[in-house]
Amino acid sequence: MKRCRRWIQLIHLYRSGEIGDADRTRLERHLMNCPRCTRLLDSMAELEQRVAPLRRSRPTPPDPEQLTQNIIERIVRPGVREPAAVSLLSWLSRPRIRLALCSAIILIPGFYIVQEWGTLRRVQQLERRLADLPEKPREISLPGIRSLTAEAIVSRGNLSSPARIRTLVDVAEKLSRLARIRTQGDLAGRLRTLIRIRGPEGRPELFRMMNDF
Amino acid sequence: MSDPGPDIIEASRNGDEGAFRCLVESYQGYAYALAARALGDPEEAGDVVQEAFVRVWKHLHRYDKKKKFTTWLYSIVSRLCIDRLRRRRSMVELDPEWPASGDLFSQFCDRDLLSIIVRLTRGLPPLQRMVFTLRDLEDLEIDRVAEILGRTRRSVTANLWLARRSIRQRLQELEEK
Numbered sequence: 001m002k003r004c005r006r007w008i009q010l011i012h013l014y015r016s017g018e019i020g021d022a023d024r025t026r027l028e029r030h031l032m033n034c035p036r037c038t039r040l041l042d043s044m045a046e047l048e049q050r051v052a053p054l055r056r057s058r059p060t061p062p063d064p065e066q067l068t069q070n071i072i073e074r075i076v077r078p079g080v081r082e083p084a085a086v087s088l089l090s091w092l093s094r095p096r097i098r099l100a101l102c103s104a105i106i107l108i109p110g111f112y113i114v115q116e117w118g119t120l121r122r123v124q125q126l127e128r129r130l131a132d133l134p135e136k137p138r139e140i141s142l143p144g145i146r147s148l149t150a151e152a153i154v155s156r157g158n159l160s161s162p163a164r165i166r167t168l169v170d171v172a173e174k175l176s177r178l179a180r181i182r183t184q185g186d187l188a189g190r191l192r193t194l195i196r197i198r199g200p201e202g203r204p205e206l207f208r209m210m211n212d213f
Numbered sequence: 214m215s216d217p218g219p220d221i222i223e224a225s226r227n228g229d230e231g232a233f234r235c236l237v238e239s240y241q242g243y244a245y246a247l248a249a250r251a252l253g254d255p256e257e258a259g260d261v262v263q264e265a266f267v268r269v270w271k272h273l274h275r276y277d278k279k280k281k282f283t284t285w286l287y288s289i290v291s292r293l294c295i296d297r298l299r300r301r302r303s304m305v306e307l308d309p310e311w312p313a314s315g316d317l318f319s320q321f322c323d324r325d326l327l328s329i330i331v332r333l334t335r336g337l338p339p340l341q342r343m344v345f346t347l348r349d350l351e352d353l354e355i356d357r358v359a360e361i362l363g364r365t366r367r368s369v370t371a372n373l374w375l376a377r378r379s380i381r382q383r384l385q386e387l388e389e390k
Contacts, residue, residue, distance in 0.1 A: 012374035012381075015348075018355060019370075047381050051349050054330060059249040059258070060242060067245070067259060068237050071266045072230065 014044050216282045226273045244290050251294040251346045253331030265289045287361045298339035333380050341376035
């Protein structure tokens with residue numbers, strides 16, 4: 001019986017179109033030498049004999065007209081959607097749309113959270129460096145201020161977000177406080193004005209101003 | 214079983230209740246036969262047919278005209294039947310009375326037919342029961358069964374042979390009693 005195991009499945013798939021020609025030929029060859037599998041095939045033929053009348057006899061609804069009427073009554077009830085209208089809800093309930101929406105809900109905030117987290121880390125590093133500066137602000141060199149401010153600008157990325165601009169202004173204020181800049185007006189004030197007026201486009205001009213300074 | 218004309222589908226899609234009534238009248242018999250054979254209960258089959266046609270009405274705009282309407286209708290009925298069979302598995306399924314006639318398989322009324330089917334398919338997992346119903350009782354091609362159930366041909370043949378093996382064993386047990 002052990003060696004017949006592979007044929008048993010094929011014997012159960014006895015109706016036409018269920019196994020390929022090659023399998024059928026191999027099975028027929030096997031059946032010529034295996035009385036046990038032949039008996040199984042006979043019992044399958046008997047099963048088919050039993051099932052065939054069940055196939056021919058078709059159950060019918062006891063009261064077809066009542067069944068139709070019940071269906072029609074159910075579809076005209078308020079709340080059952082008109083078939084022509086593709087509602088937003090049904091469109092949103094499609095599996096692909098649901099998958100896309102869930103991905104967007106996870107990925108978009110995720111992207112901003114990761115980006116914001118990176119920025120915050122860089123700002124923290126910058127602030128630590130500012131905290132480590134010598135206590136006497138006059139000793140800070142002008143190139144030092146330039147590079148720190150430039151780093152602050154770079155670390156902010158683009159200047160589109162109000163939160164980023166605010167952080168940039170904070171950093172600039174700290175720098176100006178440390179450096180006690182009085183000439184050419186207050187650096188933070190100028191930065192703030194520049195950013196407010198020019199937005200992201202102000203960034204190259206900001207660099208130019210820093211170089212001029 | 215032929216498909217309805219595109220006009221009747223289009224009219225039903227546009228909310229024409231008369232056209233939809235024609236659709237129901239033409240196809241409720243097929244849907245009922247499938248549900249009754251799969252569930253073995255005339256009342257439950259009636260409920261499934263009603264639910265299936267309400268879903269057809271609701272989702273007709275989703276129907277892909279390239280596919281056969283009957284395949285779509287059968288897939289809705291099959292899903293509803295599988296859901297009911299799954300729910301039923303958690304409950305004790307009662308053994309129906311075995312028909313009293315002499316030769317069980319030669320002459321029987323509708324209720325006998327259903328009780329014979331229930332006896333034979335009792336205890337089968339819902340998917341195997343559905344595959345057996347579609348292939349052996351509804352006499353559909355393997356590829357069509359696969360399309361209706363959203364399975365591969367391989368999965369359908371695997372479920373089919375398992376179902377037939379169980380039914381053969383069950384038949385032997387019943388005849389030995």
